[in-house]
Amino acid sequence: MTTPRTRTDVVIRTYGPGQVAPLVDTIADLWADAHPEIVDTPGASTDGLSVPALRRQVLGHLRNHQEGFTLVAAYAHGLMIGFGYAFPCTPEYWFGAELLPQIPEHVRAGRLMGLCELAVTPAWQGQGIGTRLHTALLTAINPEWASLLVRPDNTAGRTLYDRLGYRYAGPYRNEPGGPVYDLLLLQIALA
Secondary structure (H helix, E strand, O other): OOOOOOHHHEEEEEEOHHHOHHHHHHHHHHHHHHOHHHHOOOOOOOOOOOHHHHHHHHHHHHHHOOOOOEEEEEEEOOEEEEEEEEEEEOHHHHHHHHHHHHOOHHHHOOOEEEEEEEEEOHHHOOOOHHHHHHHHHHHHHOOOEEEEEEOOOOHHHHHHHHHHOOEEEEEEEOOOOOOEEEEEEEEOOOO
16 A cells, blocks of 8 residues: 655755756756656757757756756655746846837836746646745745746646736747747735
8 A cells, every 4th residue: 555645745945056057967857757748749849848958948047147046846755856947037138128018117127036947747746846846936036026938738837827826928939930938927925
């Protein structure tokens, strides 16, 4: 007889910029496990949706956003089962020239966190791990606003982000000719 897993089995750890590089292969493997629909899609690698692209993305963000870069990881029984990373950024950087004019001034004036990735391995999805990872990032970075990109067909991710209070801010492309994402925005409630 197996004992059911509970959320109390999970430990969340927070890592700063100097601690992330040794974890990149582990988080890339976990990301692939959490996103089989992307990894197995024809053309995904040319759209920047591949394990090598994720590694480049994380290392690039780590290199260019040292100030405040935060990675959080969820562990169960010593194994990483989820992760997320984010960093404080300017609205000009995050929203880009095309979308920035559509973002309200009070949002542009606030402290902004760009949430780059949030992934939980399938066996642990639906147990509040993504919410705990998100909360840990908000606690570490302390923004007034959080923003992220999500693929329009990522219904599980979108369900989580809707439940967390994110709202649609507009369509977004990382690069000309690349896939269109939904850009979501969350105002952090003041305690």
